[in-house]
Amino acid sequence: MQLFIEQVINGIGNGLVYGSVALALVIIFRTTGILNFAQGEMALFSTYITWKLASESDGFGLPIVAAIGLSMAIAFVAGAMIERVLIRPVEQARSPLNVVIVTLGLFLGLNSVAQLIFGTDPQLMPSPFPEGNVELFSSGGDAVVVSKDTIGLIAVLVAECILLWLLLQRTNLGLKLRAVASNPDSARLHGIRAGTMLMLGWGMAAAIGALAGSLVASQRTGFDGSLMQIIIVYAFAAAALGGFDSLIGAVVAGLIVGIADALTVQYVDALEGIEVVVPLGLILVVLVILPNGLFGRRTVERV
Amino acid sequence: MSLLELANVQGGYGPVRVLHDIDLAVEEGHVAVVLGANGAGKTTTLRAISGLIHAQGDIVFDGRQILGRSPEAVARLGIAHVPQGRGTFTELTVEENLRLGAVNRTDRDVRSDFDRWYSVFPRLADRRNQEAGSMSGGEQQMLALARAMMARPRLLLLDEPSLGLAPLVTRELFAQLGDLNRNHGLTVLVVEQNANLALDIGHWGYVLEAGRIAVQGDAHQLHDDEAVRKAYLGF
Amino acid sequence: MSMPSDGTGASVEPALGTLPETAAVPAAAPGERPPIWPPLPRPVLIARIVIGVALSVVALYAPFYFTPENNRIISQALYLSIAAMGLNLLTGFTGQVSIGHGAFFGVGAFTTAILMVDHGWTFEATIPVAAVLSGLVGMLVGFPALRVRGLQLALVTLALAVLFPRLASKYVEGAGGVALLRPRRSEFASLIDGLDDDQWAYFVCLIIAVVLFVLAWNLVRGRMGRAMVAVRDQEIAATTVGVNLAGTKVGTFALSAAYAGVAGSLSVMIDRIADATSPILYLQRSIEFLVAMVIGGAATILGPAVGAFLLVWLRRNTEDLIEGKEILAPAIFGAALIAIVYVLPEGVVGGVRRLLARLGRRSSGSAARPGPASASDVPDDSINPGGSHDEGT
Numbered sequence: 001m002q003l004f005i006e007q008v009i010n011g012i013g014n015g016l017v018y019g020s021v022a023l024a025l026v027i028i029f030r031t032t033g034i035l036n037f038a039q040g041e042m043a044l045f046s047t048y049i050t051w052k053l054a055s056e057s058d059g060f061g062l063p064i065v066a067a068i069g070l071s072m073a074i075a076f077v078a079g080a081m082i083e084r085v086l087i088r089p090v091e092q093a094r095s096p097l098n099v100v101i102v103t104l105g106l107f108l109g110l111n112s113v114a115q116l117i118f119g120t121d122p123q124l125m126p127s128p129f130p131e132g133n134v135e136l137f138s139s140g141g142d143a144v145v146v147s148k149d150t151i152g153l154i155a156v157l158v159a160e161c162i163l164l165w166l167l168l169q170r171t172n173l174g175l176k177l178r179a180v181a182s183n184p185d186s187a188r189l190h191g192i193r194a195g196t197m198l199m200l201g202w203g204m205a206a207a208i209g210a211l212a213g214s215l216v217a218s219q220r221t222g223f224d225g226s227l228m229q230i231i232i233v234y235a236f237a238a239a240a241l242g243g244f245d246s247l248i249g250a251v252v253a254g255l256i257v258g259i260a261d262a263l264t265v266q267y268v269d270a271l272e273g274i275e276v277v278v279p280l281g282l283i284l285v286v287l288v289i290l291p292n293g294l295f296g297r298r299t300v301e302r303v
Numbered sequence: 304m305s306l307l308e309l310a311n312v313q314g315g316y317g318p319v320r321v322l323h324d325i326d327l328a329v330e331e332g333h334v335a336v337v338l339g340a341n342g343a344g345k346t347t348t349l350r351a352i353s354g355l356i357h358a359q360g361d362i363v364f365d366g367r368q369i370l371g372r373s374p375e376a377v378a379r380l381g382i383a384h385v386p387q388g389r390g391t392f393t394e395l396t397v398e399e400n401l402r403l404g405a406v407n408r409t410d411r412d413v414r415s416d417f418d419r420w421y422s423v424f425p426r427l428a429d430r431r432n433q434e435a436g437s438m439s440g441g442e443q444q445m446l447a448l449a450r451a452m453m454a455r456p457r458l459l460l461l462d463e464p465s466l467g468l469a470p471l472v473t474r475e476l477f478a479q480l481g482d483l484n485r486n487h488g489l490t491v492l493v494v495e496q497n498a499n500l501a502l503d504i505g506h507w508g509y510v511l512e513a514g515r516i517a518v519q520g521d522a523h524q525l526h527d528d529e530a531v532r533k534a535y536l537g538f
Numbered sequence: 539m540s541m542p543s544d545g546t547g548a549s550v551e552p553a554l555g556t557l558p559e560t561a562a563v564p565a566a567a568p569g570e571r572p573p574i575w576p577p578l579p580r581p582v583l584i585a586r587i588v589i590g591v592a593l594s595v596v597a598l599y600a601p602f603y604f605t606p607e608n609n610r611i612i613s614q615a616l617y618l619s620i621a622a623m624g625l626n627l628l629t630g631f632t633g634q635v636s637i638g639h640g641a642f643f644g645v646g647a648f649t650t651a652i653l654m655v656d657h658g659w660t661f662e663a664t665i666p667v668a669a670v671l672s673g674l675v676g677m678l679v680g681f682p683a684l685r686v687r688g689l690q691l692a693l694v695t696l697a698l699a700v701l702f703p704r705l706a707s708k709y710v711e712g713a714g715g716v717a718l719l720r721p722r723r724s725e726f727a728s729l730i731d732g733l734d735d736d737q738w739a740y741f742v743c744l745i746i747a748v749v750l751f752v753l754a755w756n757l758v759r760g761r762m763g764r765a766m767v768a769v770r771d772q773e774i775a776a777t778t779v780g781v782n783l784a785g786t787k788v789g790t791f792a793l794s795a796a797y798a799g800v801a802g803s804l805s806v807m808i809d810r811i812a813d814a815t816s817p818i819l820y821l822q823r824s825i826e827f828l829v830a831m832v833i834g835g836a837a838t839i840l841g842p843a844v845g846a847f848l849l850v851w852l853r854r855n856t857e858d859l860i861e862g863k864e865i866l867a868p869a870i871f872g873a874a875l876i877a878i879v880y881v882l883p884e885g886v887v888g889g890v891r892r893l894l895a896r897l898g899r900r901s902s903g904s905a906a907r908p909g910p911a912s913a914s915d916v917p918d919d920s921i922n923p924g925g926s927h928d929e930g931t
Contacts, residue, residue, distance in 0.1 A: 035689055090879055097635070098879045101832050104825055105879075109872035116866055172406050179392050179403050186390030189353060190454065191378035191407045229818065233700050240693040245394075277704065280697040287690055288682045 007266045008259055009146055013219070014234075015258020016153045020212035021228075021235035022242065022250035023160065024205040029244045030168070031177045031201025034087070034099055038106035039209055040232030042082075045110050046075040046210030047217050047227065048118045051125050064126045068214045072207040079206025080199035082106070088198065115225045122222035125214065128152070149219055156215065157251060160208065164247055177201055234261075234279060241283045243296020253294060257282070306331040306490050307352070307364050307458055314351040314358030321347045322358070323514045329458070329507075334484050334491040336501045336522055339511035345494040346387055348511070349460050352492075353377050353384045364458070379407060383456035387463050389447040393436025397427055400435050400446055404453025413453075420449040423479065441472035448476070452483070461493040465500065473497060477504055502526040581897045597744060606736035610808060613736075615850040616743040617804040621823075622830035622842035623754055624797025629828070630836035631758060632790045633770030634683065638695025639798045639827050640820030641702040644812075645672040646799030648706060651719035651812035661726055661807055662742070668803035669796045676795020680788035699821040706814035717814035726807050743804050747843075750797060755839045757793075766790060767837075798827070833878045835885025844886045848878075 021043065028036045036042075052059040054067035062070070086106070090098050129152035133145045168174035179187040180197040188194050216231065217223040238257045242249025257279040264278040286294060305328040315321040321344045329335040337345050351358040354374045362370040369377055378384070383404075392400050401420065405413045421428035424445045430438060435446060444464055451459055461480075465473040481504035483489040495501040502508055505522030510531070518531055525531055601609050625639050646668035653659040653667065679698065686694055707717035728738030757763055765786045768776035777783050806812050813819065826849060834845020856870045882889040 029689070035692070086876060090876075090883065095883055097629070097828075097832050097836060098883055100635075101829060101879045102876050104829065105872035105875035107872070108868040108875075110869075112866055112869040112872075116869070172402075175395075175399060175402055176406060178395060178399075179406075182392040182394050183390060185355070185374075186386065186392065187403075188355075188374040189378055189384045189386065189390060190403055190450075191375050192403075193375050233696070233821075236693050236696060240690050244689060277701060280701050283697060284682060284694055287694060288685045291685050291687060291690065293690065 003266070004263075006145075007262045009150065011259030011262030012255055013150045013153065013258070014262060015238075015255035016150075016157050016251075017212065017216045017219075017231060017254070018234040018238045018257050019251035019254020020157055020160070020215070021209065021231055022238040022254050023157075023164070023247060024209040024212060025235060025239045026242070026244055026247060026250045027164065027208060028201060028205040029181075029239075030247075031181050031204070032083070032087075032198050033181050034091070034096075034103070036202075036205065037100065037103040037232075038110060039205065040228030040235070041107050041110035041114070042075070042079065042206055043209035043213035044225065044228045045114045046071050046078075046206070047125070047213035047223065048114050048123075049074060050210065050214040051123050051217070051223075052118070054126055055123070058123075064128045064218070068128060068211060071214060072210045075206040075210035076203040080203035082206075083199045083202035084195070087202070088195065111225055120224060122224045124222055125217035125220075127218040128215075129218075153215060153219075156211070160211070161247055161251055164204075164208075168247070173200075234258075237279050237283050241279075241286055241293055243290075243293025246293070246295035249293060249295030304366065305329055307492065308361070309348075309352070310361040310363075312348075312351060312358055312360035312362060312370075314347060314356055314360075316347075316356060321514050322351065325351075325360070325514075325516060327509060327516070329490060329492050331457075331490050332484070332488050333506040334480070334493065334504055334522075336498075336505035336508040337492065337494045337511060338496070338498045338501070338508060339517075340496075342513075343511040344514040345511055346462050347514075349384060349386075349462050349492070349494055352460060353382065378454075381454075381457035382460060383451035383454050383458070384460040385447045385451050385462060385464065387466060389440075389443045391435050391438075391443045391446060393434065395435055396432050397435050397438070397446060398431045400450050401427075401453050404450035408454065416453055416455070420452060424449055440467045441469060441476075444468060444472075444476060448479070452489075457490060459489055459491045459493075461491060461495075463494055463496060465495060465497040473500060477501070480504055498532075499526070581894060585894060601737040601740040606734065609736040609740045611850060611854065613740045613743045613804075613808045615847045616740075616747045617801040617808060618826065618830055618850065619843040619846035620747050620750055620804070621798045621801035621827045622834065622846050623751060624794040624801070625827045626794075626831045626836060626838075626842045627754060627757070627766070627797070628790050628794035630831060630838075630841070631763065631770060632766040632787065634787060634791070635688065635692040636695040636794075637692055637821070637824045637828060638679075638698035639794070640823030640825075641695075641698040642672045642676055642795040642798035643802035643805070643823050643827075644702045644706065644814065644820045645675050645795075646802030647806050647812040648710060648719070648802075648814070649799070650803040650806045651721055652710065654721040654806075655719050661721070662729075665746070665800060665803045668799045672799025672802070673792045673796035676798075677788055677792040679795070680791030683791060684784055684787055696821065696824070699824045700817065702820050703814040703817050710814065719812045720810060721806060723810060726810070739807050742807070746800065746804065750800065751839065751843065754797075758839065762786070762789075829875060831885075833875065833882070833885055835887030835889075838885070838887040838891075841885050841887040848886065 021039065024039050024043070025036060028034055028039070050064075050067050050071040053062045053070055054064045055061065060067075086102055087099060090102050127149060129149045131148065133147050134151060135145055166174075168178060176187070176192045177197050177200060179190070179192060180194045181201070184194045187197075213228065217227060220227075234257055235254070238254040239250050240253075241257065242251075242253030260278045260282055268278075290296075307327075307329040309325050309327040312325040312327075313320060313322055325344075325348060327335070327337075327348070337348060339345050347356065350356045352362055352369075354369070354372050354377045358370060360370065361368065364377075364380060364382065367380070369380065369382075372380075374384075392403060395403070398417075401417060405416065421431070426442055427446055427449060430442070435443065438446065448461075448464070464476055464480075468476065477500045480491060480493070484491055484504065493501055493505075502522045502525055508520060508522040508525040509516050510518040510525075518525070520528075600612065604612065621639060621643055624642075625636060628634050628636055628639075649668040649671050650661065650664040653664045654661060679695075683691055683694070703717070710717045710719070723735075726735060726739060728735050730738060733741070758766070765776070765781045768779070768781050769783060769786050773783065830845035830849045831842050832845065833848055834843065835841030852871060852874050856867050856874065878886075884892070
């Protein structure tokens with residue numbers, strides 16, 4: 001039983017990572033209708049910037065929390081610029097596949113430039129959370145132990161979701177963002193500066209990605225250019241599973257994917273080496289039954 | 304001086320010229336009706352006013368040249384454009400659609416406007432938390448009108464509001480429009496194929512043919528003029 | 539007084555690029571095929587004939603002129619173009635976005651490799667088997683794909699591409715204990731005296747590519763092609779005119795998977811390896827196919843081939859460009875992709891068509907009707923959320 005709980009918690013830890021990247025994907029989708037394949041590499045680049053800002057030996061030595069905050073701000077601006085300069089001109093040609101190509105180009109380019117600038121050696125990212133563990137409860141003997149990092153991650157993610165939800169659902173700005181995603185031409189006719197909203201959407205997603213990447217890197221013993229490559233696949237899986245309209249869906253789905261993965265690794269020997277079958281298979285099954293994902297809203301199509 | 308004046312307006316899509324020398328004026332507090340067959344350029348005229356397409360000439364609103372401005376800028380000047388197809392925000396609820404209409408307003412009367420338009424269109428009130436895209440064409444048209452009115456516009460541009468609506472619903476819609484104009488002083492420029500209903504509430508009418516103004520005159524006279532009716536209006 | 543003529547209403551804008559072929563061809567009577575030589579403007583016709591002849595000559599002479607290494611590269615471009623064409627059938631024409639065709643490619647490659655290494659088959663005999671097997675897998679994927687749309691479908695296919703190498707490494711064991719098979723070089727020897735091995739390989743690829751492209755062209759021109767485009771552009775309306783939605787989607791999935799499988803099979807001959815040790819290799823392949831299709835021109839016949847060659851050329855040249863800073867190669871490649879999509883949103887073939895159409899208009903006088911070239915300038919005439927298109931006024 002204890003092993004089970006520990007694996008679940010393990011899975012939650014990974015799942016939070018997947019969920020936070022999925023969140024960025026969903027934000028871009030909900031505000032611009034685009035699937036951003038470069039999300040992971042954008043996060044990677046920002047992670048390197050965080051490291052550069054925080055590193056005592058190679059960088060500016062800022063306190064880690066400040067470094068993350070600053071990196072998020074930089075990412076916000078960069079994301080907005082990317083939208084304006086690279087994405088929008090191509091999107092206006094009204095070909096969604098072309099936008100996919102651009103994000104793929106970004107995917108390739110960002111990874112390689114990051115390695116060029118920051119080098120290929122693994123680097124250390126300090127953690128913003130206090131060290132140590134917390135005991136959850138003792139069931140006859142051994143206590144279940146959770147690291148403060150995990151709790152910190154959970155807290156950050158929950159806070160993110162709440163803030164984003166409030167922004168999108170309860171503010172005028174959020175309404176404008178969603179309007180532009182829904183019907184950009186009509187939004188213009190209501191005096192909404194559609195271009196600005198698109199830039200905001202990308203900026204937000206980039207900032208969220210920067211946070212996610214920095215936190216992920218801080219949980220590992222070292223990170224390098226490959227940090228996001230497998231994560232992005234799981235994050236995509238989580239976003240699809242949760243349904244692209246839903247913020248909560250992204251996080252919950254991320255948790256499900258993480259937990260399923262961890263449990264499979266632990267308990268299902270037959271699938272050793274191909275544990276990735278489980279989250280992927282899960283998605284397939286769920287999507288076949290619920291085509292809009294677990295939390296997606298059914299969109300009515302009127303012809 | 305008219306609230307809206309178009310002079311020598313040319314416009315179209317890329318290399319395709321649709322409008323040729325359009326001269327048009329809308330007096331404040333009036334309903335101007337633009338009629339014509341498919342392809343005559345009615346929708347294009349509205350899009351030129353809103354800045355959705357490139358145009359040449361003069362488009363003057365309240366004394367200010369608005370030609371060349373972006374659609375957002377034109378909207379912020381007080382022109383509300385309800386496009387063909389209604390421009391519904393399908394994934395948002397009815398209530399959110401209405402909120403969008405008022406999203407650039409800074410005054411405090413937004414809440415009371417909600418109440419007002421819900422009472423004018425009770426069916427919208429019934430469906431206020433429903434996804435807008437799941438409503439019928441008529442309901443979406445009502446929504447589009449209410450949404451436009453939430454912006455408290457000075458000029459309302461309506462593109463074929465009767466398109467796809469049942470006759471009874473169309474009648475109701477035009478009755479509302481007429482009321483808004485007569486009792487609340489709303490200035491309207493409505494493009495229609497349903498000439499009968501439009502001219503009934505109108506003050507001045509234009510008939511477009513192949514991108515030019517073929518006939519214009521007092522709306523009721525146009526309505527009663529047999530020759531014009533037979534030639535252009537089909538009834 | 540006569541009614542005014544129809545103005546220039548907005549034309550239907552398919553989401554993935556126009557289909558100039560059918561736009562230029564007069565509507566065929568039901569059951570009839572459009573003529574092979576549609577009434578094209580003069581310059582276009584002449585250009586086509588000249589290019590066609592020139593290309594044929596080049597294609598036939600090339601392997602004798604180039605070194606074996608270069609022949610190998612050209613052959614790579616050939617099998618890449620087959621896979622891209624397969625994807626084009628599914629994504630370009632039928633509108634089902636797939637980033638998982640690398641998996642079907644892998645199925646084909648491993649089918650061939652396993653049959654050769656473990657069962658001693660001759661290479662050429664494995665090709666049809668690979669095609670059928672990958673086609674079957676494609677069909678299996680096609681069925682659940684019916685329920686899943688758009689973005690989710692793209693992600694499911696991405697999952698497939700990631701899954702495949704893992705599955706392969708679990709169940710396939712090569713000589714080194716990993717999922718890597720290397721059939722012997724001698725297995726691919728030329729079957730014709732006078733042709734070197736690399737030349738033979740090239741011709742095999744060329745002939746298969748030509749056959750498959752002609753097949754695709756035929757398909758697209760006919761009833762199935764119209765059904766595919768109908769499914770892409772307006773699915774709900776398509777069902778109302780009797781298009782078998784499920785049949786079209788699943789069938790196209792199977793066919794496009796078969797194409798990818800053939801490409802995979804050919805790749806074993808050219809690269810002499812079937813390799814599942816890298817978890818992202820087949821995802822990269824999927825992306826290659828997609829890129830080739832888009833930069834060449836989606837929903838065109840020549841597009842995938844043009845795109846494949848362009849892609850291979852780009853890759854080679856970016857590698858050469860940066861000596862010492864190899865790490866920048868993907869960045870330059872990525873930048874090139876973005877630039878191409880910027881400048882030629884309809885791909886190379888689309889861009890060339892536009893150019894020729896404009897030349898055609900100029901030569902036939904100013905009274906020419908605003909043809910397909912300007913179709914993409916005309917915006918949606920109605921601001922519609924769903925994407926249905928009303929008549930313009």
